[in-house]
Structures are given as C-alpha cells and as structure tokens.
Amino acid sequence: MPTINVAAGGNTSIEIDVPDETCYIDGPCGYATVSGSAGWISGSGGNGLVTVFVDPPLNTPAGSYSYSVEVCSGFSDPDDESCVSGSGDVEVESASSCGTPQIALSSFSPIKSSVSRAACAATVTLSPSSLAVSTGDTGLTITANIIPNNTPFQVVYSISRMSPAPPGYNCNATLSIPDGVGSGTVTSSVTASQPDCSGVFTLLATASIYSSQNSVTVVVPPQALIRQMVGEAHGFSDQPSLDPNQVAQISVGVAAKNRFNLQEFNYPTSWQQLQGAGQIATSTVSNGPPVVIGNAVAVYTGLVDGTYVGGATCYWSPTTTQFQIIQNQYQTNPNSTTTPSNTGDPGCYTVGGRYPQFVWKVSMPSNTRPDYAGAPAFLFVRNRNASDPAIVQIP
Amino acid sequence: MTANHKLVAALVGLALVPLRSWTAQIDVPGRIAAARNELMISSREDSERQRTPGYLTGRIGQLRGLIREEILRQLNSGQWKDSTFFQNLSPALSEEWNRPLNLIHKQLNGADVVIIGYSIRHGPSAIPDSTVVIEGFRRAANGYELVDQTGEGLANSVPRLETLPGPATNEIWFLAHGQQTGVMQYHERSRIYGFDGHRFKELWGHEPLRQATFEIANTEVRVTFEEEESGRQMVLTLALLPQGPTQISLLMKQ
Numbered sequence: 187m188p189t190i191n192v193a194a195g196g197n198t199s200i201e202i203d204v205p206d207e208t209c210y211i212d213g214p215c216g217y218a219t220v221s222g223s224a225g226w227i228s229g230s231g232g233n234g235l236v237t238v239f240v241d242p243p244l245n246t247p248a249g250s251y252s253y254s255v256e257v258c259s260g261f262s263d264p265d266d267e268s269c270v271s272g273s274g275d276v277e278v279e280s281a282s283s284c285g286t287p288q289i290a291l292s293s294f295s296p297i298k299s300s301v302s303r304a305a306c307a308a309t310v311t312l313s314p315s316s317l318a319v320s321t322g323d324t325g326l327t328i329t330a331n332i333i334p335n336n337t338p339f340q341v342v343y344s345i346s347r348m349s350p351a352p353p354g355y356n357c358n359a360t361l362s363i364p365d366g367v368g369s370g371t372v373t374s375s376v377t378a379s380q381p382d383c384s385g386v387f388t389l390l391a392t393a394s395i396y397s398s399q400n401s402v403t404v405v406v407p408p409q410a411l412i413r414q415m416v417g418e419a420h421g422f423s424d425q426p427s428l429d430p431n432q433v434a435q436i437s438v439g440v441a442a443k444n445r446f447n448l449q450e451f452n453y454p455t456s457w458q459q460l461q462g463a464g465q466i467a468t469s470t471v472s473n474g475p476p477v478v479i480g481n482a483v484a485v486y487t488g489l490v491d492g493t494y495v496g497g498a499t500c501y502w503s504p505t506t507t508q509f510q511i512i513q514n515q516y517q518t519n520p521n522s523t524t525t526p527s528n529t530g531d532p533g534c535y536t537v538g539g540r541y542p543q544f545v546w547k548v549s550m551p552s553n554t555r556p557d558y559a560g561a562p563a564f565l566f567v568r569n570r571n572a573s574d575p576a577i578v579q580i581p
Numbered sequence: 582m583t584a585n586h587k588l589v590a591a592l593v594g595l596a597l598v599p600l601r602s603w604t605a606q607i608d609v610p611g612r613i614a615a616a617r618n619e620l621m622i623s624s625r626e627d628s629e630r631q632r633t634p635g636y637l638t639g640r641i642g643q644l645r646g647l648i649r650e651e652i653l654r655q656l657n658s659g660q661w662k663d664s665t666f667f668q669n670l671s672p673a674l675s676e677e678w679n680r681p682l683n684l685i686h687k688q689l690n691g692a693d694v695v696i697i698g699y700s701i702r703h704g705p706s707a708i709p710d711s712t713v714v715i716e717g718f719r720r721a722a723n724g725y726e727l728v729d730q731t732g733e734g735l736a737n738s739v740p741r742l743e744t745l746p747g748p749a750t751n752e753i754w755f756l757a758h759g760q761q762t763g764v765m766q767y768h769e770r771s772r773i774y775g776f777d778g779h780r781f782k783e784l785w786g787h788e789p790l791r792q793a794t795f796e797i798a799n800t801e802v803r804v805t806f807e808e809e810e811s812g813r814q815m816v817l818t819l820a821l822l823p824q825g826p827t828q829i830s831l832l833m834k835q
Contacts (some may be wrong), residue, residue: 228737286816354629363716406651418765424618444769448704448707449622449623449624449625449705450622450629450705450706450707451705451708452622452705452709453625453628453703463763464737464763465763466766467765467766499707500707500708500765502765502766502767503766505792529790530766530767532708532763532764532765532766532767533708533739533760533762534707534708535707536677537621537677537678537702537706537709538621538706540706546824555807555812556812556813556814557792557807557812557814558812569707570772
C-alpha cells in the first residue's frame with residue numbers, strides 16, 4: 187500500500203484501486219474497510235476502489251502511523267466470503283514544515299493513486315498593525331502574510347467594533363474588507379462608509395482553520411474633524427516641514443473636542459454638530475489626505491487629549507498687529523487681569539460674568555498667511571476667574 | 582411725638598402713596614434680567630426648550646418689548662442727552678449683554694428721529710448667538726414712538742452703526758458692521774441701511790468678510806478684507822450714489 191505523506195494540521199486523501207473478488211453474482215462486488223493506528227485515518231470504498239483519508243490534527247507528533255485496507259467479496263455471508271488485505275504507512279510531518287504534498291507509491295499492487303489538494307499548518311500575520319481610513323478613501327489595503335507561502339489559502343476577515351465609540355461619534359461607520367485568495371501574500375482592500383460616520387475596529391483574519399497571529403486596528407475618524415483640520419490649517423499638512431509635530435491641526439481639533447458635552451456650548455457631541463452650528467471651519471475634503479488623517483486619528487482616539495491646548499475650547503488666528511497687542515501685554519505685565527482688546531479673538535467667555543483667558547501655546551508654528559507674519563498660527567481661549575491673568579503661556 | 586411714633590407715621594404715609602407704577606417701573610430692569618437669563622442655556626432642559634419652534638423668537642420678542650419700554654420711557658422723559666442716553670438706560674441695556682450700544686439722533690424732514698442699535702445675546706453662554714435690534718423712533722405729537730425696526734441681515738454679529746454721507750437729504754444712510762459671533766476667525770457682517778423717518782431699507786449687504794475694516798470717505802465706503810483661501814488683502818469700494826451704494830471696484834490692496 188502506498189505511503190501517505192501529510193503535515194500535521196493538513197489533510198489529504200488517496201484513491202487506491204483494489205482487486206475485485208469473484209462473486210457469486212455477475213459483475214464486481216465486494217466492500218472495503220479502512221482502519222489505522224490513529225483515529226484521523228479513515229476511508230471506505232468497494233467495487234475496485236478505496237479512498238483513504240487522513241487529517242492529522244495540528245498537534246499530531248511527527249512520525250509514522252499505519253493504516254490497512256481490507257477488501258471482502260460477497261454479501262457478508264461467512265460461508266461465501268473471501269477477503270484480502272494490505273497495509274501501509276502515513277508519514278506525518280511536523281506542523282511547521284509544509285511542502286508540496288507527495289505520495290510515495292509502494293510496490294504493493296494496488297495500482298493507482300491520486301491526491302486531493304493538501305492543506306498544511308500555517309502562520310498568518312497581518313500588516314500594517316494599524317490603519318486609518320476615511321470614509322472617502324479608496325486604495326487602502328491590508329496584507330495577510332501566510333507561511334508556508336506555496337499553498338493557496340482563502341483569507342477571511344472578521345471585524346469587531348470598539349464599543350463605546352470614542353467621543354465625536356456622529357454615526358457608526360461600516361468597514362468592508364472582502365475575503366482574499368492567494369498564497370504567500372494576500373492583499374485585500376479596505377473601505378469605510380457612510381460619509382461622516384466613524385468608528386474604531388479590530389480586524390482578525392483566518393486562513394483555512396488558522397487565525398492570524400495579530401490583529402489590525404482600523405480607525406475611521408469623523409470626516410468633519412478632517413474637514414475642520416483642512417479648513418483651518420491645510421497649509422501645515424500640505425507642507426509638513428512647516429509644522430513637523432503637526433501642532434496646528436491637532437490643536438484646533440482638540441480645542442473643538444474640548445467643547446463636547448459642555449453646557450456653555452449647548453452640549454455638542456461631535457465635530458459635525460459644531461460645523462453645523464457654524465462654530466468651526468469646514469472644507470470640501472471628502473477623503474483622508476496623508477498627514478491629516480494621522481492628525482485626525484490622534485485627536486479622535488484620544489492619543490492627544492484636551493490638555494494639549496490647556497483645556498481651551500476656542501481658538502483664532504491673530505494678525506501680526508493683533509498678536510503684538512497680546513505679546514506686549516504679556517511681556518510687560520504677564521499677570522495683568524485685563525483682557526486685551528482689538529485682538530480679533532472670537533469673543534468666547536465674555537458674557538454672564540465670565541472672563542476669557544488667552545492661551546499662547548509656544549510650540550505653535552507661525553502663521554503663513556501674508557498679514558500674519560510672526561504671529562502663531564493659533565491662539566486659544568479658555569474660561570478664567572476674574573483674578574487670573576488674562577494671558578498665559580503653555581508649552 | 583416719639584421717634585417710634587414718627588417711624589410708624591412715616592410707614593403709614595408710605596403705604597398710602599400709590600406705589601404700583603413706581604414699583605413696576607423699577608422692576609423693569611429686574612424683568613429684563615430675568616428674561617435675559619431665560620435666553621441663556623444653563624441646562625439640558627433649557628437646550629431642549631430653545632429648540633422648540635417659536636420659543637426663542639417669542640422670548641426675544643418679549644425682551645425686545647421690555648427694552649423698548651425703557652427706551653421710550655427714557656426718550657419721553659424729556660431729560661436725556663445723546664451723551665448720557667445709555668447711562669440712563671443701564672442696566673436695561675449694558676455693554677456686557679447688549680454691546681455695542683448705538684444711537685443716531687437727527688432731524689429729518691423736520692422731525693426728530695432716533696435710531697437705536699443693540700444686540701441681544703442668547704444661547705450657549707460661552708459663545709452666545711446674537712440677535713441684532715435696530716429700531717427707529719420718531720417724535721410725534723404725543724412723544725416718541727417706534728416707527729420701524731430691522732437688523733435681521735446682521736444676525737449673529739455685534740454691529741456698530743456709523744452714519745454715512747448719503748446723497749439724499751431726506752434719508753439717513755448708515756453702515757452697520759461688526760464681528761460675527763460664534764465663529765473662531767474674525768469676520769464682520771455688514772449692511773448699509775436707509776431710514777426715511779418711517780421705514781428702514783436695506784441698501785447693501787455682503788457675506789461675512791474676514792478681518793474686514795471699513796473706511797468712510799466723502800462719497801465712498803472702502804472695505805478692506807482678506808480673501809478666505811489666499812489670504813490676499815482686497816479692497817472693495819462702494820460709491821454712495823443716489824440710486825444706492827454701488828460697488829465700483831474690487832482690487833488687491835497695493
């Protein structure tokens with residue numbers, strides 16, 4: 187009988203021609219039984235053909251296992267029955283080694299063999315480990331790297347949504363990633379919908395019965411946040427060298443987020459709402475440009491929190507002249523409680539016994555607009571007590 | 582008569598004075614303050630209430646009515662001057678809640694007319710909305726009376742009013758412009774109105790302009806502003822012609 191080679195965790199089958207026994211009726215008859223030294227060896231057949239099927243589990247020790255085939259004629263009438271039998275080996279390879287399935291034929295007379303496609307033990311790793319996707323993005327992919335790389339697999343993805351979603355939720359995005367087929371490297375496209383929806387997802391993949399060894403975190407930031415960042419400060423993502431740490435875009439996103447659920451801002455819960463109320467800038471960008479989407483993910487997921495702008499909720503871009511008023515007051519009297527005038531500030535915290543405090547973030551890059559030379563791209567505003575200084579600096 | 586008797590007599594005397602109109606009068610600032618507070622959002626219930634159709638309009642209308650009562654009382658007191666007008670109206674109108682306070686007082690076609698402009702803040706307290714009130718009063722036989730009102734085109738801004746050298750002698754032309762509220766970057770809303778002593782007419786208006794400044798010359802208004810995207814400084818020039826303010830140029834600032 188032939189020796190069957192298989193990898194632990196894989197499976198294979200062979201078909202063996204066996205002799206037909208003389209029967210008391212015309213034509214071939216008989217039945218076959220397959221037995222083995224392990225429970226994962228099975229098979230059946232008759233009338234000249236036997237199929238042996240082996241599927242050693244992943245933890246099957248490498249080694250030689252025996253199987254036998256017995257073919258009997260007749261209709262189980264002990265007086266009329268005659269049987270022949272043969273035996274062979276199943277050679278199991280360890281799970282980590284997996285090659286092209288082979289069958290070594292023995293000299294024993296059966297005669298003909300065939301093999302079905304073999305699967306083998308595999309490791310599946312996904313890359314990248316995290317991915318930012320705008321609801322308008324196309325062409326983004328996730329790659330499953332499969333070892334062994336010579337065996338075709340179908341890669342099936344499972345998606346789970348982080349719950350609750352981070353603040354800024356407008357509606358739940360839907361993530362789509364079709365199954366992939368291939369060997370070695372299987373790449374699948376990732377898309378998110380609907381526009382203006384968001385979410386954080388964990389992605390796992392399975393190839394055959396093997397789960398991926400790692401997961402991919404997919405973040406779909408709110409498109410309104412991307413629109414705000416582009417609307418307020420696209421120059422700094424267009425030319426990242428002007429703002430290597432992307433302080434400007436991140437700051438305005440955080441400042442808007444600092445308003446969420448505050449009574450004094452009428453309990454907004456999303457960037458979308460703030461844009462709907464006309465309180466923050468917007469733009470027509472409908473995808474996630476490189477740099478900007480990274481900034482949006484940092485703000486949306488809370489990687490950068492509200493302290494980044496000292497808890498400020500409002501912001502503006504002073505002109506050179508307006509900034510000089512603030513700069514002069516701060517340099518001559520940093521503890522002054524007088525709110526400077528004619529600064530172009532948005533007028534936050536000016537009614538109902540409130541006092542604005544201007545927050546000067548010194549790491550903010552300079553504005554690039556023509557009449558803003560030397561002024562920071564943004565200053566910020568937060569509430570203060572009457573006795574607190576009107577201007578403060580933060581790193 | 583002992584001191585106690587004098588005190589009792591004084592209290593009885595006070596009780597006999599018809600106080601109703603006096604107390605109603607001094608209570609108006611309190612009523613205005615209460616109405617003003619109702620317009621600010623200080624709870625989720627307030628937020629829900631303000632979303633109810635018609636609620637805000639009705640409440641603002643009530644507050645405008647109360648403030649108008651005070652304005653008319655002041656105008657008809659016969660003891661006011663342009664320079665002290667708003668001092669006497671405080672705290673019914675205040676810089677904190679109603680800035681900027683504007684007064685245009687002129688003789689027009691033989692009649693004494695007064696235009697008063699102010700804003701009413703409402704909504705979220707950190708970044709309130711603004712309803713702009715511009716009201717025209719005219720002195721008639723029985724005193725000043727309200728003749729017309731406008732300001733809708735300036736909603737959510739805090740405009741100051743500046744008289745223009747309009748070409749018509751039978752109309753007051755004035756420019757109303759001021760910072761747009763609720764937005765982060767400095768923009769101004771602007772309108773030019775005419776007032777003939779009976780009716781306001783909106784003669785010109787523009788979408789909010791970034792970093793806008795206005796310069797009034799003899800027959801022109803020059804508006805300098807920044808283009809949103811490019812940041813270029815532009816100058817828009819309006820000629821004050823008999824047929825109305827007319828844009829005659831829009832050029833990049835030299």
